[in-house]
Amino acid sequence: MAEKNILAYFKSPEEAEGVARKLNALRVIDLSINRFSRYPGEGYDPFNPITGKVSSLSAITQDAAITNQSAGILSAADPAASGLSHGGQGGPTGRDILLTAVVDESVHHQALRIIEEAGGQI
Template structure:
């Protein structure tokens, strides 16, 4: 039989890990959990704002690690930079954790049910 892949989105790593534990019973072929963002970088390295060494407004307001001036300008133009948006880490939905799973074709529908039962969006 063939394999099927599933991309599922969660609000927290703990939710995705819970789904992953349940999916292991299906003998998954491959599984990964990652956080994604619409901004570049791996996280925020806080600097003292008094010194003026801030890469971008987005670095302060959106926890972005902006390493390119053009990306900083683009990110600072986002409504979330003003503090007037409730976009959160993962945007308006808050689902910024991605569970990627590859399962055998015979257990694909069962895997989808497990993911939806624990709060994932496919």
């Protein structure tokens, strides 16, 4: 049996989880759902920008959790940090949820159809 890989992008974890349930009915071999970002770090610890330490401009304007000074400088250089460009949390497409699936070749086209019908981008 040959296997096929699928990378699909969604706007919310709930959309991806709905597709995951349908793919499990097709006996998916492996499946994961993850949020990704172009900036390093995870989570966000709110702080008072007047009295607290600000790690980077993008920590304030993009809710980015910056883990080191170099990453902070790089992320602050992004046009979205200035407020002149707004790509949303997932960037220009708003899709920051990645569903990764491995399916049998015999159900590959059916899995792609399920993803596309649910609003996923392949």
